[in-house]
Amino acid sequence: MHASARHSRIELNWTTRSVLAAIALIFSSILFSFHALAQESTEAPAAVAPTIIRSIQVQGNQRVEANTVASYLLIAPGDPYSETRIDTSIKTLYATGLFADVAIDPRDGNVLIQVIENPIINRVIFEGNKSLKTDKITDEVEAEPRSIFTRSSVQEDVQRIIELYRQSGRFAATVSPKVVQQPQNRVDLIFEITEGPVTGVQRINFIGNAEYPDRRLRKEIVTAESVWYKFFSSNDNYDPGRLEYDREQLRTFYTNRGFADFRVVSAVAELTPDQEDFYITFTLDEGEEYKWGEVSVETELDELDAGFLERILRIREGTIYNASQVEDAIDTLNFAAGTTGYAFVDIQPDIKRNRETKTVDLVFNVVEGPRVYIERIDIVGNTTTLDYVIRRELELVEGDAFNRILLDRSRNRVRALRFFEDVEITETQGSTPDRAVVEVKVKEQPTGELSFSAGFSSADAFLVDLSITQRNLRGRGQLLRFVIRASSNRREIDLRFTEPRFLGRNLAAGVELFDVTIDYLDEAGFRQSRTGGQVTLAFPLTEYTSLTTRYSLRQEDIEFPEQGQCAALEASLAQGSTTNDTNLLSLCEQAGGRLSSIVGYTFGWDRRNDPITPTGGFDFRFSQDVAGVGGDVKYLRTDVRANVYKGLFKNVIASATLAGGYIRGWGGDPVTINDRYFKGNFDxxxxxxxxxxxxxxxxxxxxxxxxTSAELIASGLGDRSARLNALGGNAFGLASTEVSFPLGVPSLLGSLFIEAGTVGLLDDDFKVDLIQTQNVTGLENGESCSNVVDDGNPDTLVICQRSIDNLDIRAMLGASVFWESPFGPIRFDFTKPLRQYDYDRRESFQFTTRTRF
Structure with missing residues (x-):
C-alpha cells in the first residue's frame, strides 16, 4: 500500500471516529431526554434542585484542543448534572481512539475533564525479518509513522505478521512488540520477529483411494513433501490456501477419469510436536467409474445441422466420462456456429447421470442468443502506443455484430505486434441490453533497446553485439534498428527501417542497408563479404496468408589467404602445366567481386493458435529469389519451411519441422561457393x-x-586429417521433431529432439577426383583417379583427392537445456549421432550465452 493511500486511510479513520462520536452524542441526548421525561411523569418532584454545570475544564491534553474534547461531551455549561450523561461522555471520548484514559470530576458544577492522550507513533521498526522483506510486512500492518498508538491495534498487527509467516511456511514464527518512549508523547514501535524454521511437509497421505496409489495422486497436487535435494522448491511447506487448491486439483483429476461422484471428504493438516513439519491427510470418496452414454445435439437453427455438430464432437458413447470434455465441446460448437454466421448462440449442456447403468447422458441444446452489437471499443493501458496502431489490428469496429471468435483473433493480432506484455479483451453491457462495450486492455513493455551484449559460443567463440532498436518508433508501430555485430567468424553492420502501414494501407514497406563479412577459412578456406541494400513490400493475401516481395542489390567478394598465388597458377596452367591443388584452383576461378541483382518473394501461411508460444496449428513459408535481373550472377533459389505444433500436456509442447532448399544457376552460370548452402551449428x-x-x-x-593417417604419412602427405575443405551444396533437406517441457524450476526449460538431414548436389564443375601423390610408376599427380586400377598389391599406394557428394542422410538425437541465468540466457545442446560419416565435423556439445550491460 502506498504511503499516500495509508495517510488517507488514517484521516478517514479519524473522520469516522468523529462522526461516530457525534452520532453517539446525539443518540445519547435523545435517550437522556426520553429518560428525563419519563422520570418527570413517574416521580414526585425532588425536594432539592439539581446541580447546574457552571464550567467545564480540560486537563492533560497536549495535541487535541480543549474545544475538540468538549465537542465530544453530552454536557455543557448551564445543563443540569446527570450521571447518565457523564458516563456516556466518557464512553464517547474512549471511542475516538485519541485517549488512553479519561476521568470526569463534577466538583460542585465546575466539571474537570482529565485525559491522557494515546501517543503518536514516531517510527515503526521490524527486527529479525530475513525471509520476508520489510516492504511486504509494512503493506500489511496498520501501524505507521504519525498514526495513533493503541495496544489493541498493535496486537492486531502482530496477528497479521504471524499470518504472513504462516503463509510462507513458518508456523513457529513469533512476534513481540516493544515500545520506546520518545519526547512529546511519541513512541517508537518495534516488532521483534523470530522467524523460526520453515515448516515443511513431512508426509502426504491419502485415505479412501482404491483406483490410484498415493504416489500418483501426489503428482496431481501442488503441495509437495519436503525432500533435501529440492533446493528451489517453494511448495514443500504447508499453506492453507494451497491446500484448497489441491482439493480442486484432485477433483479435476478424478472427474476427468470417469469418477463423476468423486469428492474430497476432508483435508487435515497436523503439526508435529516439534512444530517443524506437517502431516497432511486427504480423505477421499472416489465413487464409481462412469462412461459416456448417449451424446446428442439439439438445435432449431436452420443452417446448423445437428448431425454435423455431433460428428465434430470428440465425445463418444462408451468412452470414459471426462468432465473437461464438456467445456471443450462447447468451444467446438461455438466455433462451428460462428463459421456459419451464427455469432450469437447459446449452448446449454444438459447432463443426466444414471447411477444404475453408471453412464452420463449429455445433450447440447443450441439456441440462438440475443443479437448484440458493439457500441464502443475502448483502448486502455497504452501509454506509448497510439490508439490507431492497436485498432487497425482489430477485426471488429464499432457497429459490428459481437463475435467472440473475431475478438480472439484480434487479441492474437495485437499480441503478435510484440509491443505489449499482456493483452486482455473483455466486454461489458452497453447503454442497452443489445449493446456491448469492448475494452482492449494492454500492458506496455519496453520496445526500445540500447544494448551491448558480450558472450561466448562453442560455435562462434566470442560474440559482441551493439544494437539500437526501436520496434515501436514514436508509438506508431515503426521499426528502426541499427546493429553492429562481431564474432570469431562473422562481422555485420545493419541498418533497417520498416513502416507497417505504408501510405495508410495494409502494406508494410521496409528498407535495409548492410555490410556483412562471413569467415569460412577454417571450414571451407574462404571469406565472403556482402555490401548492399534491400527494399521490401509485404501485404496480406487472406486472413491467414501473406506475401512479401523484395529487391536486393549487393556487391559480393570472395577472399582467401592464397589469393596472391592465383596469377602464377593461371599462367602455369596456360602453359600446359597441371596442378594437384584443386581447392586453390577452384577458389581462384571464383575469386573477385560480383554484383548481384536479386528479385524475390516469400509466401506465408500461418495457422498457429498463438503467435508467440503456439500449442497448436502450423506455419508454412515458401520463398524464391531470382538473381540475374542485371548484375553478374544468375541463379534461382527456392526455400521451403513448415512447422507443426501440438500441446501434449500443460506446458509440454511437441513440434515438427520440415525444411528444404535448392539453388541452380541459369544462363550457363554455375553456383559459386558463396551462394551455396552451408549447414551445421544451430542449423x-x-x-x-x-x-x-x-x-x-x-x-x-x-x-x-x-x-587413414598412416596412409597419408606413407604417401608423403604428412600426418594430417583426410578431411579437407567443405564445398557447400546446391540443395539441402532437414526434418526434426522436438518436445519441450519445464524442468520444475521457473528459469529452466528442457527439450528432447531428433534431427535428420542432408546437403549436396554440387555442380560437376567444382567436383574433383585427382591423384595427389603415388608410388606407382606410370601415374602423374593431377591425373584423374579413374585411371587407378587395383592391382591387388598392398605395397602400392595411390592417394587421390575426391569430392564426396552423395546426399547421405545424417541423423542426430539430442537434448537441450535453456537457462535464464542472472548473467543472461544460456542454452546447452547435447547430441549423440545416430548416423554420421568420418569426414563430418562433429560437435557433441554446444552452448551459447550472452549478457547485456
Whole structure:
C-alpha cells in the first residue's frame, strides 16, 4: 500500500471516529431526554434542585484542543448534572481512539475533564525479518509513522505478521512488540520477529483411494513433501490456501477419469510436536467409474445441422466420462456456429447421470442468443502506443455484430505486434441490453533497446553485439534498428527501417542497408563479404496468408589467404602445366567481386493458435529469389519451411519441422561457393559450421576408402586429417521433431529432439577426383583417379583427392537445456549421432550465452 493511500486511510479513520462520536452524542441526548421525561411523569418532584454545570475544564491534553474534547461531551455549561450523561461522555471520548484514559470530576458544577492522550507513533521498526522483506510486512500492518498508538491495534498487527509467516511456511514464527518512549508523547514501535524454521511437509497421505496409489495422486497436487535435494522448491511447506487448491486439483483429476461422484471428504493438516513439519491427510470418496452414454445435439437453427455438430464432437458413447470434455465441446460448437454466421448462440449442456447403468447422458441444446452489437471499443493501458496502431489490428469496429471468435483473433493480432506484455479483451453491457462495450486492455513493455551484449559460443567463440532498436518508433508501430555485430567468424553492420502501414494501407514497406563479412577459412578456406541494400513490400493475401516481395542489390567478394598465388597458377596452367591443388584452383576461378541483382518473394501461411508460444496449428513459408535481373550472377533459389505444433500436456509442447532448399544457376552460370548452402551449428545441431555436406577428402585410389593417417604419412602427405575443405551444396533437406517441457524450476526449460538431414548436389564443375601423390610408376599427380586400377598389391599406394557428394542422410538425437541465468540466457545442446560419416565435423556439445550491460 502506498504511503499516500495509508495517510488517507488514517484521516478517514479519524473522520469516522468523529462522526461516530457525534452520532453517539446525539443518540445519547435523545435517550437522556426520553429518560428525563419519563422520570418527570413517574416521580414526585425532588425536594432539592439539581446541580447546574457552571464550567467545564480540560486537563492533560497536549495535541487535541480543549474545544475538540468538549465537542465530544453530552454536557455543557448551564445543563443540569446527570450521571447518565457523564458516563456516556466518557464512553464517547474512549471511542475516538485519541485517549488512553479519561476521568470526569463534577466538583460542585465546575466539571474537570482529565485525559491522557494515546501517543503518536514516531517510527515503526521490524527486527529479525530475513525471509520476508520489510516492504511486504509494512503493506500489511496498520501501524505507521504519525498514526495513533493503541495496544489493541498493535496486537492486531502482530496477528497479521504471524499470518504472513504462516503463509510462507513458518508456523513457529513469533512476534513481540516493544515500545520506546520518545519526547512529546511519541513512541517508537518495534516488532521483534523470530522467524523460526520453515515448516515443511513431512508426509502426504491419502485415505479412501482404491483406483490410484498415493504416489500418483501426489503428482496431481501442488503441495509437495519436503525432500533435501529440492533446493528451489517453494511448495514443500504447508499453506492453507494451497491446500484448497489441491482439493480442486484432485477433483479435476478424478472427474476427468470417469469418477463423476468423486469428492474430497476432508483435508487435515497436523503439526508435529516439534512444530517443524506437517502431516497432511486427504480423505477421499472416489465413487464409481462412469462412461459416456448417449451424446446428442439439439438445435432449431436452420443452417446448423445437428448431425454435423455431433460428428465434430470428440465425445463418444462408451468412452470414459471426462468432465473437461464438456467445456471443450462447447468451444467446438461455438466455433462451428460462428463459421456459419451464427455469432450469437447459446449452448446449454444438459447432463443426466444414471447411477444404475453408471453412464452420463449429455445433450447440447443450441439456441440462438440475443443479437448484440458493439457500441464502443475502448483502448486502455497504452501509454506509448497510439490508439490507431492497436485498432487497425482489430477485426471488429464499432457497429459490428459481437463475435467472440473475431475478438480472439484480434487479441492474437495485437499480441503478435510484440509491443505489449499482456493483452486482455473483455466486454461489458452497453447503454442497452443489445449493446456491448469492448475494452482492449494492454500492458506496455519496453520496445526500445540500447544494448551491448558480450558472450561466448562453442560455435562462434566470442560474440559482441551493439544494437539500437526501436520496434515501436514514436508509438506508431515503426521499426528502426541499427546493429553492429562481431564474432570469431562473422562481422555485420545493419541498418533497417520498416513502416507497417505504408501510405495508410495494409502494406508494410521496409528498407535495409548492410555490410556483412562471413569467415569460412577454417571450414571451407574462404571469406565472403556482402555490401548492399534491400527494399521490401509485404501485404496480406487472406486472413491467414501473406506475401512479401523484395529487391536486393549487393556487391559480393570472395577472399582467401592464397589469393596472391592465383596469377602464377593461371599462367602455369596456360602453359600446359597441371596442378594437384584443386581447392586453390577452384577458389581462384571464383575469386573477385560480383554484383548481384536479386528479385524475390516469400509466401506465408500461418495457422498457429498463438503467435508467440503456439500449442497448436502450423506455419508454412515458401520463398524464391531470382538473381540475374542485371548484375553478374544468375541463379534461382527456392526455400521451403513448415512447422507443426501440438500441446501434449500443460506446458509440454511437441513440434515438427520440415525444411528444404535448392539453388541452380541459369544462363550457363554455375553456383559459386558463396551462394551455396552451408549447414551445421544451430542449423543442424550436433555439427560444427559447415559440418555436413559435400567435402574434398583424401581417399585410397585403389580401395575408394577414406585414407587413414598412416596412409597419408606413407604417401608423403604428412600426418594430417583426410578431411579437407567443405564445398557447400546446391540443395539441402532437414526434418526434426522436438518436445519441450519445464524442468520444475521457473528459469529452466528442457527439450528432447531428433534431427535428420542432408546437403549436396554440387555442380560437376567444382567436383574433383585427382591423384595427389603415388608410388606407382606410370601415374602423374593431377591425373584423374579413374585411371587407378587395383592391382591387388598392398605395397602400392595411390592417394587421390575426391569430392564426396552423395546426399547421405545424417541423423542426430539430442537434448537441450535453456537457462535464464542472472548473467543472461544460456542454452546447452547435447547430441549423440545416430548416423554420421568420418569426414563430418562433429560437435557433441554446444552452448551459447550472452549478457547485456
Amino acid at each position: 543442424f545441431r550436433g555439427y560444427d559450421n559447415a559440418g555436413i555436406g559435400p567435402r574434398n577428402v583424401f581417399v585410397n585410389g585403389e580401395t575408394g576408402e577414406v585414407a
